[in-house]
Amino acid sequence: NLSGARLKSYVVPVPPLPEQKKIAYILSTVQTAIEKTEVVIRAGRELKKSLMKHLFTYGPVSIDETEDVPLKETEIGTVPERWEEKRLLDLAKKESDIVGGPFGSNLKVSDYTESGVPIIRLQNIERNRFIKKDIKFISKEKAQELEYHSFRAGDIVLAKLGDPIGKTCTVPDDLIEGIVVADVVRIRTDPELTSKDYVVYALNSDFTSEQFRKLKTGTTRPRVNVSDVRHIKLPLPPITSQRRMATILSEADRKIEAEED
Numbered sequence: 001n002l003s004g005a006r007l008k009s010y011v012v013p014v015p016p017l018p019e020q021k022k023i024a025y026i027l028s029t030v031q032t033a034i035e036k037t038e039v040v041i042r043a044g045r046e047l048k049k050s051l052m053k054h055l056f057t058y059g060p061v062s063i064d065e066t067e068d069v070p071l072k073e074t075e076i077g078t079v080p081e082r083w084e085e086k087r088l089l090d091l092a093k094k095e096s097d098i099v100g101g102p103f104g105s106n107l108k109v110s111d112y113t114e115s116g117v118p119i120i121r122l123q124n125i126e127r128n129r130f131i132k133k134d135i136k137f138i139s140k141e142k143a144q145e146l147e148y149h150s151f152r153a154g155d156i157v158l159a160k161l162g163d164p165i166g167k168t169c170t171v172p173d174d175l176i177e178g179i180v181v182a183d184v185v186r187i188r189t190d191p192e193l194t195s196k197d198y199v200v201y202a203l204n205s206d207f208t209s210e211q212f213r214k215l216k217t218g219t220t221r222p223r224v225n226v227s228d229v230r231h232i233k234l235p236l237p238p239i240t241s242q243r244r245m246a247t248i249l250s251e252a253d254r255k256i257e258a259e260e261d
Helices: 004-009 017-058 063-068 140-145 196-203 206-215 226-230 239-260
Strands: 071-074 077-080 084-087 098-100 117-120 136-138 150-152 156-159 168-170 177-180 184-187 233-236
Touching (some): 017 063, 017 077, 017 239, 077 206, 156 196, 177 184, 184 226, 196 206, 196 233, 196 239
Parallel strands (some): 117 177
Antiparallel strands (some): 071 077, 084 233, 098 184, 117 136
16 A cells, blocks of 8 residues: 555656656657557467467368368367377377476476576476576486486477466477476477477467366366376378468467567
8 A cells, every 4th residue: 555645755857848748759659659569469469369270170271262171070179071180199209209397306496506407497488489588407417317308409398287288389499408397298299290380389279278178187276297298189180281381370470479579
């Protein structure tokens, strides 16, 4: 609470009136520009949302061609008839290509160091975007001990805790190798079956969001386990269609990011 008497006692800088007007004009102009940019960003996000709905329902065809696309109802939703429905585990070469981080007792905050081997935490993962901020490290010795939970540049990482659950992105090229923490899942899929970029978009789609919503446990900190992630089902078009869809959605993301920057 702030009393009126105390508010009245505050001292504020008061330049001459002409300067006040100039300052107000500059700030107003900046605020207007920010608001216009936010409108463009919102429009871009809505466009991407519509694109994803269209692409995951009909595939990479134009609106005029949608009537010619035979559809089928699957356990996870409506998709083109020629698409398959696969567990994420079926798209990996082996089970260990999809692993979670170590138990909390095996990697504690007290293990963090100022430099060394980087770790990926929940706050580094956003939908289709890696947040390279406040990266933490552990010693090489600790990383060797936790090697089973390692990642390398280009791997897919998924947040199995939080709201929403399942946010997914790719590890950037300049983060060469490291370890994922307990609530992060590292994923590698077979490049002969999948476009990695497509898998990331599919994991961020409504298909998987709904599955994660049904699987999650806990109320204050909802989460899923690694087995749930391995058995999540994805729509799988031919790999050429996967690549085309990923290219279309990547371009939409680039436009949004350009406005945000």
